[in-house]
Amino acid sequence: MVLRDRRQMKILVLIGALIVGSILFIAFKDNFSYNNSFAELDPVSGDKSTIDEFQKNDHEPQTIKIYIAGQVRNPGVIEVPSNCRLVEAVEMAGGFLDDADLLKVNLAIR
Secondary structure (H helix, E strand, O other): OOOOOHHHHHHHHHHHHHHHHHHHHHHHHHHOOOOOOOOEEOOOOOOEEOHHHHOOOOOOOOEEEEEEOOOEOOOEEEEEEOOOOHHHHHHHOOOEOOOOOHHHOOOOOO
């Protein structure tokens, strides 16, 4: 096939780029993480606040129990402060296992 003009060359380059982009997207789409944190709308003030802000107590810090499992050394139910981040909860569960994929989870989530 002999290309007669630049227009045909541009079309072939565009098609090739689309094919390569599609292959890369399919190959790496599972490596992206999504933020699963939610905020609630306060019906009285209309302000967006996280659930932790509703649980604040000025006298003593509240704790919650969470179940942590997966690639941690000591999976199970642990008690953590209500404003705790996931990375702190993992530390309380003994830390990550050596083969844990830290890019699959948002460690800053509360």
